[in-house]
Amino acid sequence: MRASHADRERAIDVLKAGFSEGRLGQAEYEQRLTRATHAQTYAELSVLIADLPQGPVPMPPAPQQSGYQPVPRTFLPAPPPRTNGTAIGALVCGILTPVYGLTAIPAVVLGHVAKAQIRRTGEEGSGFATAGLVLGWLAIGVALAGILAVVFAAA
Template sequence: MSYPAWQPWTGQNAPSLLASNADRERAVDVLRAGYGEGRLERPEFEKRVERAYGARTVGELALLVADLPQGPMPQPASVPVTFMPMGRPKTNEKAIGAAICGGLVFFTGGLTGIPAIVLGHAARTEIRRSGEGGDGLALAGLVLGWLATAAWAAGLILLLVLAVALV
């Protein structure tokens, strides 16, 4: 629906000129356009429409729409860069490597635990510095790597204790 352009009244006595029904409808059309564009809240819109239909003069109508554009605002052809959705940040490759090495500890008997720890720490440092994605992957690799390393250390200590006990 197209809203007619608001035509300001000119002349010496324009503000005191009696308003016609067409003048009131033009003012209400401008209010509807402002409400449709989100420039007015519903209670404010309803209050202004009521006042527009009760207005006696052109000056009263002009005051009701003075802070609104005179009809729908044209939409820009392109969206400014500020309002464009941001792309997802690139995932850090070392974080991916840390997660893979951390997941492989179950299949390699924990041998990939140390690489998972090294890659995880390196990835988290790079992520903090560069803003890349993948912090969760790096952390998962670190946790699994440390658990595998702790399991190896506990196993070696247990073997050492058993060796000393048997001697």
């Protein structure tokens, strides 16, 4: 598979770390750096950094299968951000409000708590929290309007 500019930059970062830790001499570092900047494929890059640690804990080599070369951790994408569970709870309570009615209050409370957690942690789910808030406040408004209508109709 062809390597991108970002892949080459990650390999160069691994080489820089190896040189600064004393794992590579000046001449070998410069030679590998030149080869890394001209590398076209993952295979070319992995050969250059295979003998260097690529993270805080060196990984033991995986058992080799015929034709199989594992992708180094350096080139794997980051895991997707997690969705906030409280935001999901706010949305569920908001959706259940027309059926049960009393879930409007938990929808509003959970929505506000989820918004604060999302701002603090950077998780996903802001839309879920907003939807829960809107549905909860809408149900509370409809309930209050109904109560006022009954009170004024009785008077």
